[in-house]
Amino acid sequence: MTVRTRGPIAARREQGVALPVMLIIVAVLLVGSIYLLRNTHSTTLTTGNLAYDATLSKQADLGLHTAFEWLRSTSVSNKVALNSPKADQGYVAHLDTTQSPRDAQQTGFWAGSKTINGPEANTRIEYVIHRLCAADGGYDESNNRCVQTATDKGSAGNRLPFGQSSAIDTADYAGTPMLHYVITARISGPRGTSVTNQMIVLIGA
DSSP states (O other): OOOOOOOHHHHHHHHHHHHHHHHHHHHHHHHHHHHHHHHHHHHHHHHHHHHHHHHHHHHHHHHHHHHHHHHHHHHHHOGGGGGSOBGGGTEESOOOTTSSOOSTTSGGGGTTOEEEEOSSTTOEEEEEEEESBSSSSOTTSTTOOBOEEOOOOOOTTOSSOTTOOOOSSSOOOSSOOEEEEEEEEEEEOTTSOEEEEEEEEEEEO
């Protein structure tokens, strides 16, 4: 009977196979650790940026509030004044949406705006109020067109749906229409970020 024994050569051969496998496992663990660290870092930066944007958005709301207070008080005390632009108050009496600039991404959109100090040091808030009319002047002038909402206060048993006109060639409102105003405010942060907020206000003509 022949007995086979495992000599030093076989043992060295097994050690030589295990070494590359261990190196591969270590390399995989190292790459995974690097990816995990980078992913954690990216998540932290994203969370911080979102929180910072939320803070700027709250600060930009100060511009919306300031503009709304002026618009509301002016509509009560001297509504006719809203037919003309007021550069010192950031008010523009028209915004023709068929012509450029018609959105806040364009530089000309901010013509006639007003800038105020923000709630924190070294922050500035810019806002502008646009009346949604094609031109300055009264909303009912023949050369003007304004976005309007009917103030129909009829009951549900009306012959026509709420806000619908019974006239054939012209609008026929049940009462004084509500004119639309858009207030836009923006703020720029020290990190190169910028936040823009908007609100729509309806005021009786």
